[in-house]
Amino acid sequence: MQHSRPEGPDTLGADLRALRKSRGLTLSDLGDRLGRSVGWLSQVERDISEPSITDLRHIAAALDVSVSMLFRHEAAPAHEAGYVVRRHARRTIGSHVAGLIEELLSPDLTDDFEMVHSTFQPHSRITDTVIRPTQEVGYIVEGRLDIEIAGTTHHLDPGDSFRIRGEPFRWSNPHDTPAVAIWVIAPPVY
Template sequence: MPAAQLLARDIRALRKARGMTLAEIGARLKRSIGWLSQVERGLSVPSLADLRAFADLFGVPLGLFFGHEAESDSERGVVVRSGRRRSLGTSESGLVEELLSPDLGGSFEMLRSVFAPGAELAAIALRKTEEAGYVVSGRFDIEIDGVWHELGKGDSFRFAAKPFRWKNPGDEPAVVIWVVSPPVY
């Protein structure tokens, strides 16, 4: 699948995950529904300014739209090599995420999340998603629906459409493989 098609698929998946129509996005971005439809079908490629507007609208980092090319055509959309993942965060924020899924077009996304020591999501988040995670290393505390759970290496969790927040109370980074359905990035 060409890069334009991957970008189109990601933009469409983000719009659908947020329950937005083409008309709503068109009004917010001051773009026609026809142009947006062409972008979502890979017929038009948005400019850098357009990609910044999409990133702001969807609340995702701009870098999400710059995928790394697959090593071969047979791997495109199927395999993500460790050195070719899309990074979705910064070390300054205390959370760096890498997209393990080839794109956002499927029914779920898989992320490798690295939480810095002391990092936390202080404000409660609530998404219309089902989420699960596996702690690869470190200590990771997660509050789900008002109950805190202390997790360590090898522990896992799952919840659906419940308020949550997290923190890394440890002295080392916590690495969590996180699965979200439908994709939100």
């Protein structure tokens, strides 16, 4: 299946629509959560209206993403928009909890998946178990990472990969160096 290129390069509206749909929300559902009209939300998703900073904070909370995820980022040159993400132009995503830094490698959130560059700081860990309705594959680029999937802990080294299919998981980096992983998540959750 071939996807057409997004109408605008990495638009806020397209990302909001993708996030809303990935959470199974209608415009009406999100409007109710925000106390805003369906018409206004529709205009925001079509990049006709620009939300205020306060609106972005409320939208981020309703969609369970960081506010920084919704801020505009450095635009790609026209010939790269929707195709290429340069290292210096990656968007930071996630909540920055437990020593995890996540950057979006995908040009936007309009695909059926997202690709994330994850850096796990030394001696960091997530204490709460994560369960999400996704399929995820990770590849360890550098460092070492421990990942517990469905109650079984796996010790991963560079070149190792793993898969999670909706199972409960958590991770830790008990080592003295950062661990870096490339993580593919479907459907997108950020």
